[in-house]
Amino acid sequence: MKLNKVLIYGMGLMGGSLSLAIREIYPKTEITAIVRSEKSKKSIVEKQLAHQVFTISETTNIQWNQYDFVIFSTPVATLLEIIPSLPKTGETIFIDLGSTKQTIIDAVNKHFGENEHKYISTHPMCGSEHTGPESAIHGLYREKLCILTKPKLAKETVMESVKRFWESIGSWTIQMDAKSHDETLAYVSHLPHVISTILVNVAGNNKTTMDQVSSIAKPITGGGFRDMSRIAGSNSEMWTSIFKENRYFLQNSIDDFIKQLTEFRNLFLEESELDTSKIHSIWDLALKQKETIQKTK
């Protein structure tokens, strides 16, 4: 894949970190950034995250074909507005870093129709509760998984090039179809963000807890709460966008969660002794499944 000129459209933590990764591995690449706000533009200039940077209002009629590689690092909703304007011919390879896939793949398939094209949807799994180009970090993509999703008529050779690109900056790759991606991500990423956020609000709504919290200068929480709340409330615009795009599977995952939590709650309904063997079996199952999911055993 040629990487003389790269455009990163939308440059927050993910796009900014990707710029750092590209500059490390491909030092000759000229990187252009397009961002929404003057604030981001200023951060990008200060951190030298791109050779040139424009705000959206400074750009009209982007000449996509002047770039070898265009990386969309915007909310999915923004991307869906851009896809219909992409050129249907030319050598430019397009990727996005979208957190959901079905609506992107549908838009790409619709836009390119029966034409072969060079658009691959990708999802590097390395978000953070931090945001903005000022949070960009070196090595963000190293030893992280990047999920690749191929639209129907994307060229197989382009798929291979994009795979090699991600691997060249240190990521592992796996291919998933859009439905498998969105359903799996609902359970391992989107639901956890909902749960973390609700957990903080439930604690925050308990008067005794907040009275105790305010009675001492140190946190009364241990490592469990700290870890469980790390992602709470982060990046509301991005998550609202993700929830919209992945509404169906997110709903299912929340329903599954409410069902299992209600079953657990019902163990406490009886006045009699707790069914401790049932609790043990729920705990043991979680331990086993955690090892399977996290590949720790």
Next chain:
Amino acid sequence: MKLNKVLIYGMGLMGGSLSLAIREIYPKTEITAIVRSEKSKKSIVEKQLAHQVFTISETTNIQWNQYDFVIFSTPVATLLEIIPSLPKTGETIFIDLGSTKQTIIDAVNKHFGENEHKYISTHPMCGSEHTGPESAIHGLYREKLCILTKPKLAKETVMESVKRFWESIGSWTIQMDAKSHDETLAYVSHLPHVISTILVNVAGNNKTTMDQVSSIAKPITGGGFRDMSRIAGSNSEMWTSIFKENRYFLQNSIDDFIKQLTEFRNLFLEESELDTSKIHSIWDLALKQKETIQKTK
């Protein structure tokens, strides 16, 4: 407080790490451990966590008064069986590391009746998903919070001594009554463990997720799931005991969680557009409350 002879009754991660802390700050103290299993005894000998160690079956009629300081590091249920056998007079100071307080305080108040005594209940907030004396670590109690709960007739000077003991090994202390402790801990510790465990089981019960998990040697989860699942399924015996002891407040916290999660789920009920401003306000509230609870702002 005299610390010539200390007994740590029950020596897992917490008791073992406390032994390391005592040996560091009070090198002349002679530490005795009593544990349930031969396996624990072996680990304690290997890691030199005590000067002498006995299994429960090797000890009959413990002479509590030969120790200056007795630390109970057992499940609360075990502790509740021991409290009625403690001497009502003597110089020995007793503490426990129990994760719930009301049932312990009730048992202590009942046992000592109208006598002044030297039993203080404490709760160092530094658990871990690891267990057993082999997991004991140096510095576990440094810069951690220890909650102190005073039974009705515990001597005020003993309370002061116990407070100074914890501070001498590097902990911060705060005093809470039993009810405030148990209610607060339900929200910031017990509920998070339930939620983490259920989250893993919900993901583990989704076929698409598990198919994808098994299709690659690397984990497909990002940092969010990893953090949210760290405490899942850990230490089922201890947690079952905690849930029993703190049944009332745990139930309330789960009910609060189901209520807030159901309200969130209901935002998706309408066929129409998502109420994104409502999601933003839930997220913003969580961000604010997280900062308040964690004292990061």
